[in-house]
Amino acid sequence: MGRPPCCDKSNVKRGPWTDEEDAKILAYVASHGIGNWTLVPQKAGLNRCGKSCRLRWTNYLRPDLKHDTFTPEEEECILELHKTIGSRWSLIAKRLPGRTDNDVKNYWNTKLKKKLMKMGIDPVTHKPFSQLYTEYGKISGITNMNPFLHTFTRKEEPYDLMSRNDPTDSMASRFQVVNNNQSHYYNEASSSSNGVMLFGSASSGSCESSQVGIVPCSSSPFECNEYILGDPLFPNDNMDQMQECKYMGTLSNSDSITVQETGTSCSRGAGATSSAAESFVDTILAYDDEMQLQFPNNLDGIYDY
DNA sequence: AACGGAGCCAACCGCGAAGTC
DNA sequence: TGACTTCGCGGTTGGCTCCGT
CATH class of the missing domain: 1.10.10.60 (Homeodomain-like)
Structure with missing residues (x-):
């Protein structure tokens, strides 16, 4: 055997x-x-x-390995890739000839992470801490009112936001959704109109299927279709559709990606049912409009998804 | 010179996916 | 099909080196 x-x-x-x-x-x-x-x-x-x-x-x-220090170009590459795909070191290392995932991981943990933090940038989201605290304040402020967001904070649900007690903790970690055996980042890079990030969880009790994708606006030589298409959370049924989109999976030079869920039926909390034709972002925007009407003062100002 | 803390990195650990029987 | 393995990955750790006191 x-x-x-x-x-x-x-x-x-x-x-x-x-x-x-x-x-x-x-x-x-x-x-x-x-x-x-x-x-x-x-x-x-x-x-x-x-x-x-x-x-x-x-x-x-391995004879093809480099043993010298990382160049500024390599450093920039790591930063860009990490911004897009997170700590998937083996994938990042594949883009850097002569570097291993261990090299990249060590370099990130010992140099780049600290460098970003000294610059006041969250190393997970690649956004300024000030912006994250502002955004988090808004989210936590409306969590009790928005049924969609409430779904993610209820303890009886499989989703649970992490504690915010540790001030040194990355802001992004507080947006990490723990879903049984899987966890996904609601990457803070996902918040403007230049691209679309589709997300969800196939193993979620409330979602029958889901998809994860990254749509950028500008095209660099880097393509992350392979990461998206290889993602176990991405249903095979949608592969063709994903591959048809020529922009899908190319690395955005800006930090602008929006969060969207499309496709299959997905119910998250009261009133959050979305049909196959109704996009996740539409659902959020509908709630947003509703909240704007009910609490115009609280939701005043910029609040883009 | 001795000590302690920080930085660095090679190596290990544990897990999930894939492979084998 | 199920039990069991290897493989590959990301996270963590242990120990060495450097540097300041």
Whole structure:
């Protein structure tokens, strides 16, 4: 039944690699190529777990890897990609030849994140903290009135907003929706009219299906169709439609994306039923209009989705 | 010189997806 | 089809180095 265990984890060496061990990996790959990593320790004469060997190769020994510091161009690329797709390091690393996901992740955590925070920019949303606090204040102020938003804050629902007690916490984390085994960011980059972000959850009890997409306005060489189309939350039925949109999935140079849910039936709270033809943003706008009528003072000013 | 804190990064951990039997 | 595995990923940690006191 199944494959044999990769190794006896209690009986393998761990910790830093020696030059001798590196040489064994290199020699093995040179003669056999990359294949079944579980067999590598045995065949290469290493007392290591196959998983550890694979990690050592992919993160350090690969001949195509760069070991120098990140260039300003690479830094800019990471920032742009992170703004769009978040902490999907392996996807970001694929756009940076010679860099691994571990490299990118470490560089982000040790340099870029702090750099952004020093500039007063939230590293998750890539928006100024001041703007986020303003927007969050508005959202929290109307949460009890808007039935749609109320759905996300009720404790008995699968959705739950994170605590706002920690002032050092990223604002974006407070918009993270926890949905059983899955969580999705309501990326704060998603709030203007230049593009559309479709979101939802296929595993939600109230949504039968959903889709996630990013529509930008300007086209850079980067295309994120692969991320969107590869997203498990994106129903196959909508793939063709997604691929037909030539703008879909190209990276926006601006931070303007709007949130929208389309397609299948989805009910979130009283009155939030939307038909297949009724878009999510239409539903929100309808509530917005309703709120404007009922509480014109509270919702005065800019409030774009 | 000794110490402690911060920064950095290689390596590990745990999970979900995919593969195998 | 189900049990069990490997693979790949993102998050976290441990230890080394640097720097200020």
